[in-house]
Amino acid sequence: MIRFENISKRFGKLEVLKDINIAFNKGQSIAIVGPNGSGKTTLIKILLGMVIPNSGKLFFNEIWINKDHKYRGDIGYMPQISQYPPNLKISQLLEMMTDIRTNSGWSGTPDDDLLKAFDIANIQNKTMSSLSGGTRQKVGAALAFRFNPNVLILDEPTAGLDPASCEILKEKIQKERAKGKLIIITSHIMADLEELTDHVLYIQDAHIQFFEKTDNLRSKYKEDKLGKIIANLMKNKGEIKTPKLKTTENITL
Template identity: 50%
Template sequence: MNHLNHHKDTLLQPVGLGVLSSSNTLQTVEQGHPQVAPLQAPALEQGHPQGAPVQAPNSEQIPRFAGMTTTPHMLITDSLVKQFGRLRVLDNISVQMARGQAVSLIGPNGSGKTTFLKCLLGLVLPDNGQITFDGESMLNNPALRSRIGYMPQISRLPENMRVGQLFDMIRDLRKGNANGYDDDLIKAFDVAAFSNKNLRTLSGGTRQKVGACLAFMFDPEVLILDEPTAGLDPVSAEILKEKVLVEKQKGKLILLTSHILSDLDELSTHVMYLNEGRMLFFQSMEDLKAQTGETKLTRAIANIMKQSL
């Protein structure tokens, strides 16, 4: 119940683009409803309810994503542009994401997925555009990062530390602004068993486990997971996926990338498709599947890719 209250509080804060607050409250109750985490087909229960009652008065500001106007947008990017030299890595990305959504970023290698995620974190600074988080600009606002958990693609960790020391350090650095403390994953991955090991000596998979634990540790409202299951053994990958589902049920916003579409199929409510820095579409899973007439994400995406070629 704690979570429910928490979300109501944050919803009262101004939301970036105009959205009716009456419908917000309605949505919250639905989204934050504590469910016993089911393991399959969460997409059908989540997402925006069909035939949502109220239309936002200024919905013309949010033209592209019909249906999304009824959800309170937590994370908004507005015409985000990033250029590395001559290469446009992100080209005018405008997207709005809400609590309770699990957004999969899909796209070929080099399509800008990681750069987009790093922009959200402020690790890469956009050349143009805005990122708003609950109505506040993310740019030059490091304090907002206390509400985000990030698991990088390759967990790059300081070489000279032991695992336990790393956890102590991050805990020490983030104390005071923690939402709470969540050691589910630390227990599930049995981090205590290797907490005396030097980070340099860890295998790739173990590093990923450490990275995952760090991302979930402070019970953040937004989880950014870049290829979370890559390198993990099947058991650990399953543990992580279950954890993601649990957090999604709690009404958190989750962004993730993966090249294993079947993983995303289980986890996500929305798909954001990037290609060469451009966002081709942002759609809910139901819409996507209905539109393509497929029941599997793999087939649906293949379908879309064929059409766009």
């Protein structure tokens, strides 16, 4: 569904991503993890056409994305920090986004699940600049899911949300995941990734260190907690110290 082919990105002298080759497919729920500054958001922004790579190609449904950004209509994006016009009321923002989507060919019934669950109707006359960080996150989440996209990209989705709102959002992610959508999440909250994802893409030192099913990781490293596996990886700069074998396993006959 989405394929990166030899993608590299530098910011000045800083090489953030080098020769990235990876494919993401429908039905996968992928955690993108790596230390701070390892290029997770950059990878997502390249996917969204918000950052232009220095080299390499991006494919969406096997079509090379050159300059035509229509594919973005099929992606719902919840940014880490939402930037919206400050004087716009929530109701106006929703209307504006619906108009933009409709004008670019979207038709359908907007998905109001999150608007309802977060009770956004109650605050729809507030301007974006007057909202708390968490409430802005809720509006961002509601917008990401609103146009029934086949791909959901969620950058630190639960950071800043209160526990009840966190649960609402996680339930919604699971609901869309069950429909076979492609879900891509970056987060430092391992418990969330444990719950919401089935694949881990680990980035460090500008390279993909691995892309694995979470179940494979658990059995490979004989550890149930994804958080422990990832923490161990970060401490050891991308390499997991192989767990010591139990005595019985050391015996060769």
